[in-house]
Every structure is written in C-alpha cells, then in structure tokens.
Amino acid sequence: xxxxxxxxxLRGFVIPALLVALWWAxxxxxxxxxxxxxxxGKVWQTGVxxxxxxxxxxxxxxxxxxxxxxxxxxxxxxxxxxxxxxxxRLAERFIGPSFHTLKQISLFAWIPLLxxxxxxxxxxxxxxxSLAAFFPVVLNTFEGIRSVPPDLLEVARVLRFTPxxxxxxxxxxxxxxxxxxxxxxxxxxxxxxxxxxEYLLVSGQGIGNLMIDGREHFWMDMVLFGVFVVGLVGFxxxxxxxxxxxxxxxxxxxxxxQF
Amino acid sequence: xxxxxARVFALAFFASTTLALAQAPSVIRIGVATxxxxxxxxxxxxxxxxxxxxxLLEKEFAKDNIKVEWIFFKxxxxxVNEALVNHQLDFAWQGDLPSIVHRAGGVKTHIIVGxxxxxxxYLGVPPDSSIAKIExxxxxxxxxxxxxxxxxxxxxxxxAHGLKEGDLKLINLDTAAAQAALTTKDIDAAFGxxxxxxxxxxxxxxxxxxxxxxxxxxTRQTVLLVDDDFATRQPQIVQRVxxxxxxxxxxxxxxxxxxxLFAQWGKAEFPEKIWREDFISxxxxxxxxxxxxxxxxARYKDASDExxxxxxxxxxxEIDSWFDRRFLNAALRxxxxxxxxxxxxxxxxxxxxxxxxxx
Amino acid sequence: MSRDxxxxxxxxxxxxxxxxxxxxxERTTDASPARRAWRLSLAEQPxxxxxxxxxxxxxPLAVLALWALAAHCEWIAPQVLPSPEAVALxxxxxxxxxxxxxxxxxxxxRVFAGFAVGLVGGLALGVALGLSPTARDYVYPxxxxxxxxxxxxWLPLLMLLVxxxxxxxxxxxxxxxxxxxxxxxxxxxxNVPTRLIEVGRVLRFTRxxxxxRVVFPAALAPIWNGIRYxxxxxxxxxxxxxxxxSSEGLGFMIVYGRQLFQLDVVLAAVAVVGAVGYVLDKGLAxxxxxxxxxxxxxx
Numbered sequence: 073x074x075x076x077x078x079x080x081x082l083r084g085f086v087i088p089a090l091l092v093a094l095w096w097a098x099x100x101x102x103x104x105x106x107x108x109x110x111x112x113g114k115v116w117q118t119g120v121x122x123x124x125x126x127x128x129x130x131x132x133x134x135x136x137x138x139x140x141x142x143x144x145x146x147x148x149x150x151x152x153x154x155x156x157x158x159x160x161r162l163a164e165r166f167i168g169p170s171f172h173t174l175k176q177i178s179l180f181a182w183i184p185l186l187x188x189x190x191x192x193x194x195x196x197x198x199x200x201x202s203l204a205a206f207f208p209v210v211l212n213t214f215e216g217i218r219s220v221p222p223d224l225l226e227v228a229r230v231l232r233f234t235p236x237x238x239x240x241x242x243x244x245x246x247x248x249x250x251x252x253x254x255x256x257x258x259x260x261x262x263x264x265x266x267x268x269x270e271y272l273l274v275s276g277q278g279i280g281n282l283m284i285d286g287r288e289h290f291w292m293d294m295v296l297f298g299v300f301v302v303g304l305v306g307f308x309x310x311x312x313x314x315x316x317x318x319x320x321x322x323x324x325x326x327x328x329x330q331f
Numbered sequence: 332x333x334x335x336x337a338r339v340f341a342l343a344f345f346a347s348t349t350l351a352l353a354q355a356p357s358v359i360r361i362g363v364a365t366x367x368x369x370x371x372x373x374x375x376x377x378x379x380x381x382x383x384x385x386x387l388l389e390k391e392f393a394k395d396n397i398k399v400e401w402i403f404f405k406x407x408x409x410x411v412n413e414a415l416v417n418h419q420l421d422f423a424w425q426g427d428l429p430s431i432v433h434r435a436g437g438v439k440t441h442i443i444v445g446x447x448x449x450x451x452x453y454l455g456v457p458p459d460s461s462i463a464k465i466e467x468x469x470x471x472x473x474x475x476x477x478x479x480x481x482x483x484x485x486x487x488x489x490x491a492h493g494l495k496e497g498d499l500k501l502i503n504l505d506t507a508a509a510q511a512a513l514t515t516k517d518i519d520a521a522f523g524x525x526x527x528x529x530x531x532x533x534x535x536x537x538x539x540x541x542x543x544x545x546x547x548x549x550t551r552q553t554v555l556l557v558d559d560d561f562a563t564r565q566p567q568i569v570q571r572v573x574x575x576x577x578x579x580x581x582x583x584x585x586x587x588x589x590x591x592l593f594a595q596w597g598k599a600e601f602p603e604k605i606w607r608e609d610f611i612s613x614x615x616x617x618x619x620x621x622x623x624x625x626x627x628x629a630r631y632k633d634a635s636d637e638x639x640x641x642x643x644x645x646x647x648x649e650i651d652s653w654f655d656r657r658f659l660n661a662a663l664r665x666x667x668x669x670x671x672x673x674x675x676x677x678x679x680x681x682x683x684x685x686x687x688x689x690x
Numbered sequence: 691m692s693r694d695x696x697x698x699x700x701x702x703x704x705x706x707x708x709x710x711x712x713x714x715x716e717r718t719t720d721a722s723p724a725r726r727a728w729r730l731s732l733a734e735q736p737x738x739x740x741x742x743x744x745x746x747x748x749x750p751l752a753v754l755a756l757w758a759l760a761a762h763c764e765w766i767a768p769q770v771l772p773s774p775e776a777v778a779l780x781x782x783x784x785x786x787x788x789x790x791x792x793x794x795x796x797x798x799x800r801v802f803a804g805f806a807v808g809l810v811g812g813l814a815l816g817v818a819l820g821l822s823p824t825a826r827d828y829v830y831p832x833x834x835x836x837x838x839x840x841x842x843x844w845l846p847l848l849m850l851l852v853x854x855x856x857x858x859x860x861x862x863x864x865x866x867x868x869x870x871x872x873x874x875x876x877x878x879x880x881n882v883p884t885r886l887i888e889v890g891r892v893l894r895f896t897r898x899x900x901x902x903r904v905v906f907p908a909a910l911a912p913i914w915n916g917i918r919y920x921x922x923x924x925x926x927x928x929x930x931x932x933x934x935x936s937s938e939g940l941g942f943m944i945v946y947g948r949q950l951f952q953l954d955v956v957l958a959a960v961a962v963v964g965a966v967g968y969v970l971d972k973g974l975a976x977x978x979x980x981x982x983x984x985x986x987x988x989x
Contacts (some may be wrong), residue, residue, distance in 0.1 A: 080827060083827035083828045084828065084830065084831030085831070086828055087767060087828055087829065087832050088831075088832055108850055108851065115965065165745040165746065166745055166748060166912065168746065168748055169747075170746070170749045170750045170753075173964065176964045176965075176967040176968040176971065177930040178925055178926045178928075178930075178963050178964070178967055179926055180926065180929045180933060180941075180961070181929055181941075181944060181960040181964070182960070183933070184944055184945070184947065184953075184956045185953070185956060185957070185960070186798075186836070187413050187948070188413050188416060188769070188770055188948075188951075189415070189417075189770060191414045192410070192413065192417075192419055193419070214858070214982035241894075259851075260840075263842070264842060265841060267840060267842040267845075269844050271845065271930075271934055272934070279970075280842075283844055283846040283847075287511065287846035287847075287849055287850055288507035288508070288510070288511055288925075290511070292850060295846045295847050296847065298843075299839055299847055302839050303835065303838040303839035304839070304845035306838045306839060307835075308695070316764040345705060409949040409950070412769075412951050416770055417770075424775060432950055432951045433769070433951060436768070436951045437767060437768055438769060472937070477945075477949045478949030478951075502854075502936070502937040503936075503942070503945060503949065504854075504935070505938065508935070511849070512853065512854055515850075516853075517853035517854050517855055580859050594730075645952070655715035676726075
C-alpha cells in the first residue's frame, strides 16, 4: 500500500478544498472576465447577510411549510390507498391498472392542469406536492404488504387472529421496511417537487423563488447560496427520515433479504 | 296566503340572499398582468399603475372598510387568465391577446376603461449583432413572451415584414428570462418593451426597431376588465373604481404634468428617463386616454381575427358587446370630461368633431 | 411494477434491496410453491387471467364517462376541463400535422443523450467507488454533498452558466440519471454477500474472475434498479426543464397550451408524456426479466 499522505478522515476534504482554492485563484488572478464569477468570499458574505436579516428564513419557512403540508397529505393518502391496494386483490384489479398508468405521467406535467384547476395561491402548490409524495408511498406500501411472507400469515391463521390483530401484529410490522422506504422516497420527491413548483407556479415566497430572482438579476452569489441552502435542507430531511426509520425498524436487526 | 313553515323558510332564504347580494365585499381583488417590482410591487406604464402606486383605491374605499388587494402576476396575461377562470379576481388589468384568449375560452368579463393604449413594442439585439431590421430575423432565435399582447404584436410585425412563425425560432421566455438570455447571448433577439432600454443603457443590448415608429397596427393595447359576476353584484364599486381611474387619467393627461408623470412611474421598474424616451413625440392625452373609442374596438377586433388566423384561439369571440361603456360615460359626465380626450376612429385617425379638443 | 429502491444518501444504511425479492410481474414462473400458495390464501378467490384484463377497465371507462358528462353539461367551465372529444381531436390534429411527432422526437433525443452521459458517468463512478477504497475516501463525501441538492436546485445556477440551450438540458438530465446509477452501483458492489466472495476465494478466483463471476452478477440487480430509477428521473427532469426553457419538445407543447389557455393541448401532451414514460419503464422491466431471469429463490 502506498504511503498514506493524507490521513483517512481528512481525505474527503481534499478535492473540495482544491476546488475552492482554484475558484479563489480564478477570481483573484482574473482568469475569467465573466461577470458571473464571484469570489467565494462574496458568497459567504451574502450568506451571512441573508441569515442575519432573516430573509432566508422567511423564504425557507414558506417553502418548508408547503413541503410538509403537501407531504403529510400525500403520504397519509398514499398509506391508505396503498394499504387498500395491498389488502384487497379486488381493489388491485379494479384500480391498479389505472393507478399504474397515472403514475407514469411525469410529475411536472400536472402543473399546468393544477394551476388552472386551483388558480393562484398555495392550493395548487400543495396539491402538486401531495401528488409527488402520494405515488412512491402507495407503491412501496403496496409492495410491502404484498411481500408479507406466507408463513407468517399461516401462523396468523393458525392462531386465529382477528383481521385487526393480523394487521397489527403480522402485516404492518412485516411491511414496515417497505412502507418506511416509501415514506422516505415520498419525502425526497416532495422536496424536489417543492422547488419545481416554485419555478413553475410563480407566486409567493420560497427558496426556489429566491434562486430564480438571483438568476434574473445575475446575482451569482445569491444563487450559489440558494444551492447550498437547498442541499442542506435536503440533507437534513434525509437524515431525519433515516433516523426515524432506524428507530422504528430497530427491532428488526440488520437483515437485508427477507427470506 | 297561509304562513306555512315552508313559506317562511323560503322568505327568509330570499331575504338573506338579497341581503348578501347587497352587502359590500370585504376586499376587492385586482389582478395586474405584470410582475412589477419591489415589495409591495408597483408598476409604471399606465393609469392603473398610478392608481396602484398612489394607493388611490385604498383611500377611496377606506371609508367603507373595504380592502383592496393588488395581485401581480409574473406570468403576465396568461397567469391572470388562470386566476380569472377560478373567480379569484374581481378586476384585471390585462393586454389584448390574453383578454381575447379568455373571452374565446368563455370567461365572462367586460372591458370598462382603457389603461395603456398604443403601447410600444421594441426589438432588442446583442450590441454586436448584425440584425438591423425585422427582415434580418429570418432563421434566428427570438424570444417573445407567448400569450401576452407582446406575442400578437410581434407576430403581426413579423408577418407584415414577410416572415412567418416558421421562418424563425420563437422561444417563449418571460420578461426577466428574456433579458437574461439576451445578455448571455443565448438568443439572437428579443421582442420586449422598455426593459430593453435598460439593457441598452447597461451596454448589453441595442434596440433596432420600434413599433410606434413603424405603424400603429403593431402597438399593443391594455385595458381594465371586470368579472361579470362582480359587476352584476357590485355596480357601485365598479363605478367608483372607474371614477378613480378617469380622475387619475385627467390629472396626468395635462402636458404640464409630464415630468411628474414620469417621476411617478420612475418609482417602479424603470427610471423616468426610460419613460421619457418611450413617450417621445406622443402626447399624454393620447397614451393615457381612458376612452373606449372606435379605434380601440377596431384594434381588439383586429387582434381577435389575427389570433384566430394564427391559431392562437379556436374561435372568434364577439367583440362589440364586450365593451361596457356605462361606467365610463357616467364618470366622464360626472367629472365634466366629455370631449376632453380625443376620440379616434377605426383607422387610427381622429374622429370628426374632436379635432379642436385634442390640444 | 416499478421497484422504487430507496437511495440511502447518508451512506450508512444499506438499501432495502428488493432486487433479491420475487418479481411482482404476474407472469413470472420462478415463484416458489410457497409464494403461489400464499397468493391463493390472501385472495378471496382465484380470478382467471381473462377477468384480470377486463377488471382493469371499468374504472377508467367510468371516469371517462363522467368526464364527458361533466364537459357536456358544463358542470365545470370548458376552459378548465375540455371535453374528451376536444382532447382526442387535438391529439389527432397534432399527430396528423406532424407537430406531435416532431416535439416527441426532440424530447426523446434529449432524454436519451442525457441519459447516456449519466449512465456512463454513473457506472464509471459507481464502479470506482465500489472497488477502490482510495477513491471512496477522496470522492464519496463530495459526491454525497453533490447529490444532496436535487436536480432542480441546480437549475438557476446552470442557467446562468450555460444559458438555456441544449447544454442545460443535457447536463441536468445526466445529473438526474448519474446520481441514482452511481449510488446503486456502488452499494450493489459493496453489498455483495460475503459468503459469495468467500466461495470465490476458496475456488481461488483471480481478481478478474472474481469481478466477472461473483461481484458483477451479484450486483446486477441493484445496478439495474439504479438504471431504471435513473431513467425515470431523467424523463421527469426533461419535462420540467422543457417547461421552463424551450422552444420545442413535449414540455414546450404543455407550456404553449397553458399560455394560450388551450387545456386540450396540455392534456394531449400530458397523455403522450405518460405514455412515453410507461413505455420506457416497461422496456427496462422487460430487459430486467431477461437479464435477471436466471435468479432463483435460492434461500
């Protein structure tokens, strides 16, 4: 093995540090005359200003409120619908094909329809976000419930469980990983959709609107700051979802394959 | 007549609905087909912009405890249409094409007062571009805000200079995006309004064509419309709104107020010298006229035909009955302003008797 | 049925790997007897296949009937809900005039070009991360940070840098495809069960043999899942980018219809977008069955 010049934990920082240095040098030595090239320091300064004045929090708050509202509606509807499809073969036969066709329609194609159906205001955006979260939750819930091992159901039948007991003690715990996977995906999709909705349904405040404004005024520092904030929020949402998932599924151990 | 329970309920129901109908609304919603600037947003370019900027409607309705909500739409006319269809607006300040689009679509409105007639259209290109006239646009990438009155005026101008839509690449970009794209040279040209002067002054564009200098047929019109439901329920409010607009138009149609007018508009998106330039050799009384004269009607009819021909609309809505002059006439009479503004005939020339007044 | 694989962006938890699970497609023959029995037990009655096909229809037909009724009786304004006939007519017109095909072609070319770039990049990156601990140490943290910003978060930045032309679309689409492909490839390689590696070692496989006979076949399922996810995301991204900055393509058709209040154009274009998404996904699913058909319910 080669001599390890850089100690393990620090290695991740090497490339980013090099890039920032390159960036700073490009500005300092004027390698590019483009008005878009702003110094790293300026981005930092803009960030500080935004945080200090609280403007970024107002925008972020508006975005997150819509995100979580839409996610809550979509995820709960998704859980119910997915459970219905999973539990009733009849329902699956009737509704399934239509649902799977609807699911194929690229999410953002719904926006013009929603904006005409709901007009201006947050209603259209929240409806859109609910749709975004709805589909992955339904799919994964359905898959999870369908994948309950038959042996466990046999046991339930032998022990003469009532339907309620069957659900609480066998089906839901067994489907739990899939359901949580669906919710996690729903969260990711909802955040993605939040940004898209702000670009396409332009009214009101939001972090996406902040970036679009920055872009229109050629404020590169604002745009970069926005990118950073968006990434941070995405990371946080992911982390929270993973923690909840880990906590809820802790009793399962680390087995991956079910069989 | 026996006073049965059913009859009592029916009576109560009717009484309450009539009461509800006569009751004033708590808020008046006005949609503005532009993004505006600032918070709260303001806009220049028209009498409605002045009314907004000076809070005149808020003052007018303060005594009745009615709030006035101005809603600005970055998506311009088309976005206003989406709100109109959902009855989320009582009034709309909107350009000719999107209005015609919504009328063709069956949305019920009436035009009550003019606000922004003969608005210009300009063609902007990058400073080093070889494009000098409209004919040079053949095969180029040109930005135009589709669905707005800019769109129709631009296509008309192209057609008059021998270019069909298929002869060049028309890219749909909103006002801000078009400016950005022009600056980064993503597009070869952009149809726009006075924001192009701003770019020119920054040195990132030059303006090579002006509609006003070419022909009045390429100018755009903007009016204030009212949602029919609202007009039926609240005619007094509509009257008062029209009164305010007419009063403002009168105040600023006086040439002595020219500087003040541009200063007021200068507080919004564009500085006053931009407006001065847009209004060169155009009397205020012409541009700020609130009249719904034969010229305006003819422009709208023309636009409707054109839009149908260019497949922008599927039907040709009836235009004459779209104009509701009751409120305007009442306002003119009440303020003694009949004959103050010049009436123009369909061909763009002054209608007979108004020559003397147009001084 | 798509397998929405979870993409662990914290790098800690293993992906919930449904690649090892049964195929949910109805016609699979490698379902174990236990599975088949379960299906019977859960269902109320076994429905023969013909009924299956027919049962899917009542709902969409009912919706269609309701839609036509609503449009005719004008319960909802025609601008808000055009009648099915209007949509069908518009669809036919745009098909005949070649407009639909032209726009579709442009969208497809864009998505495939971007996807190809993302595929190559994603596979290369994923393999590098999976096989080389050094690469992992240096590159993975940056990649993870990069992946935290959803594709649309990069849009304003890229618009400033590269403008609104084809480059913008290709870059965004390839990013949308690259991230899931790279992640799944990396995780797939990492999660090859140790017992398989041990068998390889016992059989004294060379590094090359180890890779081609053990690692890649085992990782193929998650890799293919990543590819499916990547294509779905690429198509999604294409539509939104075309909605924002384009002069042609399906997304542009949708915008045009919206601006001019012609919802029938919007609905026709949306239907096509859905159909293409469906075909793409089914295509990949078919390839998956072919590629992974040799997998059995071994354990």
